[in-house]
Amino acid sequence: MTLTEVKALVIRTTDLSESDRLIRLYSDRFGIVSAYANNSRSLKSRYMAAAQLFCYGNYVLYQKGDKFWVREVELENNFFGLRASITKTALGSYFCDVLSEAGTTDPDVSLLRLILNCLYALEKDLAPEAKIKLCFEMRCAAALGFMPDLSGCSECGNDEGELYLDVLGGTCTCKDCREYAASVRQEGMVITEGEEERRPVLILSPGVRAALRYVMECPIERIFSFRVSDADEEALSVAAEQYLLHHLGRGFDTLKFYKGVSG
Numbered sequence: 001m002t003l004t005e006v007k008a009l010v011i012r013t014t015d016l017s018e019s020d021r022l023i024r025l026y027s028d029r030f031g032i033v034s035a036y037a038n039n040s041r042s043l044k045s046r047y048m049a050a051a052q053l054f055c056y057g058n059y060v061l062y063q064k065g066d067k068f069w070v071r072e073v074e075l076e077n078n079f080f081g082l083r084a085s086i087t088k089t090a091l092g093s094y095f096c097d098v099l100s101e102a103g104t105t106d107p108d109v110s111l112l113r114l115i116l117n118c119l120y121a122l123e124k125d126l127a128p129e130a131k132i133k134l135c136f137e138m139r140c141a142a143a144l145g146f147m148p149d150l151s152g153c154s155e156c157g158n159d160e161g162e163l164y165l166d167v168l169g170g171t172c173t174c175k176d177c178r179e180y181a182a183s184v185r186q187e188g189m190v191i192t193e194g195e196e197e198r199r200p201v202l203i204l205s206p207g208v209r210a211a212l213r214y215v216m217e218c219p220i221e222r223i224f225s226f227r228v229s230d231a232d233e234e235a236l237s238v239a240a241e242q243y244l245l246h247h248l249g250r251g252f253d254t255l256k257f258y259k260g261v262s263g
């Protein structure tokens with residue numbers, strides 16, 4: 001038997017019986033780890049309060065073979081304030097689902113800090129929900145290794161005006177270079193498969209590019225401290241969401257639900 005102590009956030013819970021629950025944690029030492037919280041639903045349980053979504057603290061885990069059980073918990077935060085709002089609960093659940101999907105057993109403390117910062121900002125109304133959402137999405141994509149190069153056109157270096165971001169390739173081209181590439185293809189100088197045409201592309205204004213670069217590169221404690229024009233606001237939200245979802249290769253029910261309730 002081994003006892004291990006981790007700092008961790010509960011990102012998913014599954015009830016196994018009347019009294020037993022399996023919780024998925026994102027931890028500082030193991031990345032994603034699942035642990036059984038026995039008797040977690042009984043009123044007398046010491047673990048009950050710490051076996052719920054959004055709970056964060058010091059978890060002492062008992063390990064036997066490849067399985068873990070929660071032995072003791074010292075709760076630091078349960079982000080209880082989120083539960084008063086259906087949109088905040090939905091958005092926080094989406095963040096947890098993303099981490100659950102994208103996280104691995106290779107721990108990344110920057111991801112843990114990111115989600116804790118975002119849950120805290122949501123709970124305390126430190127920024128509008130849409131802003132917190134896009135910051136989480138873009139910074140998460142960057143932390144997962146999908147940071148795009150938004151500095152300018154990858155062909156000619158042009159960094160003015162709108163640029164076309166090849167989402168999966170992570171590089172931008174300007175309008176001229178894009179049109180040139182299209183004309184070359186039409187003249188048959190370059191043979192391409194139809195595949196090329198279906199690659200997702202985002203058209204980014206200078207303001208949106210600057211905001212995305214800021215969110216990916218700034219110190220985490222200053223992540224919400226930027227402004228964009230009203231015209232760029234919607235495009236920025238769309239870009240961050242599309243960028244992350246294309247890289248993860250899937251959508252999320254919790255995101256659909258959030259969009260439904262946030263109208």
Ligand SMILES: [Zn+2]
Pocket residue numbers: 153154155156157158173174175176177178
């Ligand atoms: Zn160019």
